[in-house]
Amino acid sequence: MSDTHYDIAVIGAGAAGLGIAFYLSEHAHVVVLEREEQPAYHSSGRSAAMYIEGYENPEVAELTSAGRDFFYTPPEVYTDVPLLHPRGGMTAAGPGELDALQRYLDAWQPMCPELKPISADECRERVPILKADWVTGGAFDPTWLSIDVHALLMLYQRGIKDRGGDVLTNKDVQALKRDGNRWTITTAGGSYEADIVVNAAGAWAGVIGQLAGLDGIELTPMRRTAAIIPPPENSEDWPLVHTIGEELYFKPESPGLMICPQDETPSAPMDAFPEEMDIAVAADRFLQVADHPVERIMHQWAGLRTFAPDRRPVVGFDPRADGFFWLAGQGGFGVQTSPGLGERAAQAILTNSAVDSPIAAERFVG
Ligand SMILES: Cc1cc2nc3c(=O)[nH]c(=O)nc-3n(C[C@H](O)[C@H](O)[C@H](O)COP(=O)(O)OP(=O)(O)OC[C@H]3O[C@@H](n4cnc5c(N)ncnc54)[C@H](O)[C@@H]3O)c2cc1C
Structure with missing residues (x-):
């Protein structure tokens, strides 16, 4: 019964x-x-x-x-706060990656009219910790938003x-x-x-x-790892930055800066937890592209992204x-x-x- x-x-x-x-x-x-x-x-x-x-x-x-309409104008009867907040998204290319950046622009610009190429200098104006001897160019899309x-x-x-x-x-x-x-x-x-x-x-x-x-x-669950490190000064309004090689992204995330090595490790369905090695890889990749020390890990986690x-x-x-x-x-x-x-x-x-x-x-x- x-x-x-x-x-x-x-x-x-x-x-x-x-x-x-x-x-x-x-x-x-x-x-x-x-x-x-x-x-x-x-x-x-x-x-x-x-x-x-x-x-x-x-x-x-x-x-x-x-x-989109739901996110931008959610039913007021069930929420009194906005669901989206400005963030912006930067795709950054390193040495030898400008062709890949162009392929990315060719693929996505028809669907994302506000996605535009930007120079290496503009990348560093927006996110000053990007290393001058690493970043060679980028793309910026102001329509990338943070979800509450x-x-x-x-x-x-x-x-x-x-x-x-x-x-x-x-x-x-x-x-x-x-x-x-x-x-x-x-x-x-x-x-x-x-x-x-x-x-x-x-x-x-x-x-x-x-x-x-x-x-x-x-359906394959894949583990993805993230960590929060102490933030650079005045970084609260920076965009999310991801590398065109899909090896790293970082973005402001209270109380610091979230770094993610974009790992996709097949996993059994489980309460996922971060592996030390994946945190170390995230820190190492971040230090290759950014002039900002990883003094400590303030918080870390992992979750499963399940793909067909x-x-x-x-x-x-x-x-x-x-x-x-x-x-x-x-x-x-x-x-x-x-x-x-x-x-x-x-x-x-x-x-x-x-x-x-x-x-x-x-x-x-x-
Ligand atoms: C690090 C990371 C970053 C991500 N970033 C983004 C992002 O920026 N934007 C985005 O859109 N997505 C992002 N994702 C992906 C997103 O989190 C997932 O696609 C989404 O949460 C999947 O939702 P879901 O409801 O399918 O799964 P879940 O949230 O896992 O929900 C499934 C639920 O089913 C329950 N369940 C399982 N088995 C049973 C059972 N036998 N009986 C009862 N209940 C059961 C579980 O307990 C669980 O609560 C990210 C994921 C990770 C890990």
């Missing part, structure tokens, strides 16, 4: 699960089931919190832009609850069974019934698929099981795509259709 019946059960209270539940709850009775004591304990609470429309690939760019992730996730949760939905924590989903036209979802804290299950379990999406007997969707092989999200009904919907593979873009993708995916569920986007589900087996 289940405790409660819902129209739709979303597994996972990260940005993806809360985002889709926000839109679904306008039209359906929804529950979000989260294993941890609090939402966003895993990847969604460990991101760099950036909103970058020209990111990863054209599909991701399109899904990010689909949430806490405010975003609180907005989703307020909306879900206000519309009659539930976000339940300490609910580790351990079994999934389809009987007739209903799923029975057994958790560590009781069982639930729902017509539709949404798999938004982040790094554990493959595990949840297996609970439903659905193997064969390739083509680095596009896996979204849609699984043709092998009635009422099982994937919302997985959000890689390094799951916060910024959460409203745009969440709204489209919710629409697909409510109309029982494919997702209106080039992402769709063509990679499903069977």
